């Protein structure tokens with residue numbers, strides 16, 4: 001059963017349209033991440049689901065009920081805000097109590113839920129404190145506890161980790177994943193950080209300029225990006241791109257760029273004709289150092305070697321084309337010398353240079 | 360002597376100067392109110408005398424001074440309460456409505472406060488006379504509120520602007536309606552503003568003289584007029600004026616001290632910053 005459904009949802013601010021007819025189905029219990037660069041309309045979309053922004057056009061359903069005109073308070077949602085939005089004049093316990101107040105529960109039930117949430121999130125020693133007396137990570141956990149006690153139909157998160165330092169971010173990310181596993185509540189989570197999206201999501205929704213570019217599992221969006229935007233947005237370091245031209249050779253079609261060429265794989269043969277401009281994408285992890293003269297390898301110049309412990313990032317150059325390879329640290333070459341590199345044929349992505357769509 | 364210590368001494372000297380400037384009148388009031396009338400203007404001034412409570416006794420026996428205090432309290436508290444309710448609701452609306460014309464509205468509200476009071480005394484007199492409100496506390500409550508509300512609106516707008524909207528959104532998502540959100544989240548965070556507004560409204564209403572003089576007779580007379588009435592054409596009863604002035608000081612001081620506990624800074628700290 002679908003928990004949240006968006007049908008052609010549009011948001012306009014006066015003349016300016018910022019979300020252009022989004023369609024999305026979120027299954028009951030799923031963890032869905034809206035991912036995209038800053039300003040692409042993620043927050044706006046989330047706030048429309050929360051009821052904090054009106055919906056200009058289209059339809060929004062929560063638990064099979066159209067809620068376009070339902071007030072936030074009646075949508076049975078809970079939201080964790082980017083800046084936490086804790087009630088500063090209330091203690092941690094009061095923050096949770098206040099969130100529960102509209103549900104008019106028995107005192108025992110209120111206590112039970114607060115006790116449980118504080119235990120899960122490790123807030124017991126902090127219940128009597130005010131938000132000003134908490135660290136960033138603690139505030140974040142209080143915000144989650146406050147959302148959790150309400151046992152909503154859907155959790156909404158707006159960049160909940162962006163105000164935390166790197167170490168804490170990893171830790172809280174794990175807590176969110178555990179929390180979802182434990183509660184099984186539907187989550188709609190907004191972030192611009194692709195690592196957060198990859199680690200947390202069942203389903204990633206990649207947005208750009210108010211459009212959805214691709215919807216899929218982390219594996220799908222990583223392995224088969226639908227277009228250049230998704231290809232370069234997902235994965236770190238991002239995918240290397242080469243501008244190539246299709247040429248007729250003796251053995252079939254070749255993609256060539258001045259210093260090197262790769263054969264066109266058979267499924268694409270019918271789609272391409274000589275002269276077509278194609279963008280070849282290769283992830284740094286699909287490039288390896290080859291033995292000299294290995295068939296299908298190219299010579300490249302090593303500019304810089306970034307040692308990362310387990311791996312090393314090689315900044316390479318063929319002619320004027322720069323690209324990055326990710327290799328085991330033990331295999332890293334020294335800079336300023338030529339090496340042979342080999343592109344894993346299974347890791348090649350082909351895009352139409354004009355439309356940017358995958359071929 | 361360290362720079363720090365020197366700074367401290369300088370600070371104390373400055374505080375002492377300010378205290379002398381502000382406390383001298385009060386000292387004179389207290390001392391004069393306890394001085395027998397005969398010594399009031401003796402030269403050189405008498406510093407050592409047997410204090411008397413005669414002036415205070417006269418105050419409450421020759422005049423219904425307690426009733427006049429009651430009038431003043433009704434008027435000042437009434438206008439303060441009314442102005443805070445109306446003013447903070449208006450300020451909240453102005454703070455949250457996003458529109459160009461709302462700035463004009465708020466400036467227009469402020470312009471009320473710039474009006475020279477004397478210009479409206481006569482119209483008010485005529486209006487109140489015709490609707491039978493002359494010499495009632497209600498008349499003064501209405502008039503004072505026209506001055507107190509603009510002040511409250513302007514003061515409170517600044518405080519409402521400081522309350523992050525995310526907090527109100529959080530309350531809404533948590534299932535609270537508009538009124539509960541305002542009452543439990545927004546308003547408590549503007550408590551310092553309410554306290555300041557209350558102090559200003561109360562003091563203005565408590566001390567107001569011109570309208571009280573023109574719009575009240577014997578029944579609704581307030582303390583400012585009562586104290587003044589000891590100054591008559593044939594005699595100025597300094598002792599009673601001073602005793603009256605001192606009594607008049609007390610409710611104001613109590614009110615301000617009561618409000619002071621709400622003047623806490625940084626109430627919104629820790630709400631929305633990482």
Ligand SMILES: Nc1ncnc2c1ncn2[C@@H]1O[C@H](COP(=O)(O)OP(=O)(O)O)[C@@H](O)[C@H]1O
Nearest residue numbers: 013016018036037038039040041042043044045
């Ligand atoms: N109240 C508003 N009025 C006009 N434009 C807005 C408003 N809120 C957001 N926008 C615009 O909508 C776009 C999407 O914003 P937002 O949803 O906050 O992006 P994101 O969360 O993905 O960074 C941005 O271009 C932003 O400038």
Ligand SMILES: [Mg+2]
Nearest residue numbers: 042043044159
């Ligand atoms: Mg955002």
